[in-house]
Amino acid sequence: MSVLIPTYNERENITTVVTECLKALPSSAFELEVIVVDDDSEDYTWQYPERLFGDDPRVRVIRRQSSEKGLAQSITDGFGAATHDFCAVIDADLQHPPEKLPELLDALKEGADVAIGSRHVAGGGIENWPLWRKIVSRGATTCAGVAIPDARRISDPMSGFFAVRRSVIEDVDLDPQGYKILLEILGKGDYDAVTEVPYRFRQRERGESKLTAEEYQNFLEHVGQLAVASRNLDEVIDPMRAVRGAEFAFVGATGSAVNMLVFVLVVSTNAHFLLAGLVAFLAAVNWNFAGNWLVTYDRPSGNLLRQYATFHGVSVVGFVAYTGTLTVGAISGLPLLIANLFAIIAGSGINFFGTETSVFPTGATREPVSGQV
Secondary structure, eight states: OEEEEEESSOTTTHHHHHHHHHHHSOTTTOOOEEEEEEOOOTTOTTHHHHHHSTTOTTEEEEEOOOSOOSHHHHHHHHHHHOOSSEEEEOOTTSOSOGGGHHHHHHHHHTTOSEEEEESSSTTOEESSOOHHHHHHHHHHHHHHHHHOGGGGGOSOTTOSOEEEEGGGTTTOOOOOOTTOHHHHHHHHOOOSOEEEEEOEEOOOOSSOOOOOHHHHHHHHHHHHHHHHHTTTGGGTSOHHHHHHHHHHHHHHHHHHHHHHHHHHHHHTTTOOHHHHHHHHHHHHHHHHHHHIIIIISOSOSSOHHHHHHHHHHHHHHHHHHHHHHHHHHHHTTOOHHHHHHHHHHHHHHHHHHHIIIIISTTOOOOOOOOOOO
């Protein structure tokens, strides 16, 4: 078995977790390699295994100095470096019990293609989680089941503790975002049998959790992309662009609420409906720029002032469609709010296309980090 341990700033834990993995899978009974894949930690985590286990051929360290950082990408690189047919993934924070590794290995030897350490089957559990995190975890599991049909028969598809046959992923283009590499495998891998092994998820004792609010967004984006890929829709539409389109629509929906509110306020002053539309449009454009910069395109690099100006320039074209539709609707006798809603829809497609091609052409996404929900 090749045991992959992705790390970032885990110097307080790395020695213990490597030692426990070696203890759980002794060389007298197992052919083993432990691969520490470190994202060039600021606390020099990558140096510690080299110093303490440098003479042990079973322990290797990969120091990733790539710009593409993140737990899932580290594991993907670890798969590429592994030399054994069975690969296990375990976190370095000691929340996953290394003593359960033999059970994952046995499950693969008995015919499973994927063996998942599960918190939600009999014998599994979670130590000292607050209610809000349990709710978030269950919600994430539900999202995974909706997006990935094969995940519905698994109690804990969000697990970060699992083992897999290399044949499951050999011809698969893994393109993980965030930290849920198991979801990527379940959504794209070539497998039949899945076994779940119960374990108790421990409380982190040392170091800091990498799970942040940004990672929840990363997770939702990843699930959205897998929802497209797992249904083979990626042959007709790019999954990342589909997710950006959905996020753009979400931001636009909130912008529509802003537009409607401002429109009602201005109309209530007996202003002409076109003036009300102009003021409402400008308010929504500024709202939408901020929302898309923050959410849809994840604070992309580049000149912010240029992006702001270009976004407004693109919106002028959308404004032409918006104004034309609003005018036609009003002249046709539609209620002004209904006419305004149709005008918003007419301009949104033009705005998305222009934003994709001119304002944020790279569609950049943030660098993910590790964690578990």
